[in-house]
Amino acid sequence: MKRGKFMEPIPTDLIIEIFSRLPAKSVAGFRTLSKHWASTLRSPGFTELFLTRSSNRPRLLLAAERNGEWLFFSSPQPQNRYEKSSHLDYHTKFSGDVSRYICSYASGLLYFPDLWLSKDASPVICNPITGRYESLPDLMRYRNSRGFLGFDPIGKQFKVLSEAYPFCDQREHHEILTLGTGELSWRSNIISCPAYNRSLSEGICINGVFYYLAQTVGVSSCVIICFDVRSEEFKFIDAECFNDQLDDTSELILVNYEGKLGGINWKYGQAGERRTVELCMWVLEDVEKQEWVKYVYSLPENEVLDSCDFSVAGVTTRGDIVLCMKYTCKLFYVFYFDPERNTLQSVEIQGFGANLEAVGNRGRVYAFVNHVEDLSVDDAKQLKSSISQVKHLCSCCNKVSQPNYHY
Template identity: 65%
Template sequence: MERGRNMEPLPTDLILEIFTRLPSKSVARFRTLSKHWASTLRSPDFKKQFLARSSARPRLLFAVERYQYNEWFFFLSPQPQNRRYEKSLPLDYHTKFRGDVSRYICSYASGLIYFPFVRIIEEEAPLICNPITGMYEVLAVRKYSRSRGFLGFDTIDKQFKVLDFYSILTVGGSGEVNWRTQNVSCDLWYHRCSTAGICINGVLYYLAKTFIEPSFVVVRFDVKSEEFEFIDAACLNDHLEHPSELSLVNFKGKLGMISCNVADACGRRTVELCMWVLEDVETQEWVKYVYTLPHNEILGSCEFKVAGVTVTGDIVLCMKHTCKPYYVFYFNPEKNTLQSVEIHGFGAELESVEDRGEVYAFVDHVEDLSVDDGLQLKSSVSHIKTLCSCCKKVVQHNNIEEKV
């Protein structure tokens, strides 16, 4: 009897259960095997099942910019759950691309990253990419604008939109892609600050300040309805001169702002976090919390930044530059505990002092297959062509499978 002739085929439910445990990149490859697999792995039931399992295992997404070489690297690391902290965690390297990115930093929403301007060949264009699969799409250029834009995600219609001042661009879909201007009635002019925006439950927030009698305001943009609202944020005015010191976070579904204060006390470096939470949008009520972090020798001797707040309420801090050893810190306000977790796997190239990169970390990253389908990203970062600044020749970088 030939081996395997009488083996029963695996049940479909079991096969789908196996696929939910795979990375989205692997699922995308299996979709190309046949029409049957393409249909099965694009079904609403499978997408829902995949998202549920992905949400139960959120990751830390690291975007590393090595600006001296015009390079970006993307890594994923496990994120501690139920406040059970490991002493060290590994990194998974995913994609890399080279492109002359302007001074406007990236914006993150629902697993995708938006770069307001990337120099490709001789043109500057906005670019949106999936840092895990390496797929990207070059967007239409808005005329007469070099301001930074923000990426938002409509959780109902599963649509991404880019907001650049009061101009809006819907990403993906079919038909001609054009910027459209939303008429906004307001009595004062607003100046956008250098802090990144954040999208929470289909609403995009970013910090701005008035030209007349300078004061902070928060611009609230509903991604689905495309309606604007301005929220008074004068409680943050102590940071008017240095708005980049403020980090926007998702604090249990509400908008939060965090600033870090570092001081020397009794020969020790102490770290204080101030967090303002928008408790009520209608009444524009802010509540302030102040936390003095427990002493930590590593945190007390390095440059760090706020990465965000996890769904469990932990405030996450990360070291500003790649190095060895590299640490991420989890502060639990309820228990007043601070845990340091070593992250390893950036590679010797990024960990050297001369070639280190700046780290931008995003908490609670999950993979949503329906988002990938809706956006229809078709190109690969390995196809990006840039113009060499030295010899002015066109260079194509095959980076999708390149190892660090």
């Protein structure tokens, strides 16, 4: 009798369990093997199981930008408070200059208001894990306008909100575009959003509502603009607590704090010869009453954090405030501050590669917390192009060339 002749087939339940633990990119590949696999791996049951698994192991998404090149990595967020190091997984690379307002993140996708992929700049939505993207139609807007990406978790739909002329009642305040609905086109929104002077921050999408900080017209004061992604309705929330940030909002970040809108800023102090770091966090405890609560934290002493440039990346689902070093280097750290325990966990992140770790080639790092893969968001249908197929013009000879995507 030949060995293995009567091997029992692997139970379907076990196969589904195995596939639910794979990266979304691998699942997408297996879907193409046969109609049976496509049907199994696209079923609502498997999609829900995969999302649950992915939500239980959120990742830190890191984008390293250097001279117009964007390299995307991810790393597991710590599952316990004793982890000291983590290794990066490299995903893909985009080559293209961007505007002064970098990008907007929502549910695994990134929106660049202006990205030069080849000859011309255009708004671009991309999946930094798979390298798929979609160039959006250009639109008229004033030069200081921003663009934001929002996600409706019920309808599983992405929408782009772009400022047009928010300060003028006689012109379009905003343009809105819905992804994945056939022909892409911008729709004007004139009257539903009250006029404001300018936006002051990058935004954040929480449970289908997009928030960003803005400055009012006339008497300068801070307000939060709320955009419901599904209904496309706007409203204002008073945010006078941020009025002292009007002159410089570069270090202020809006965060999802346990499902509530929050804002975090920080400042340096001095304790003897040591530099200290103080975090200020405002949390919108009651949306209807527009009540904010302020928390102030002095971070525990940490030799690396006290001497490096860092930015706030966000707040994890377990409530840790994440601080990330601003530039790639050989010893690169991400810090997780637990406000309840007043503890600071340092995690060394390895794997940027020799080029980015070299002193003369440092890249600016942008971090996004709680990155979760959702198979119900089918980027193969919504994002029609692949970065691997982009042709670039050589700056020396002006001839088409394929870029080298090894880092």
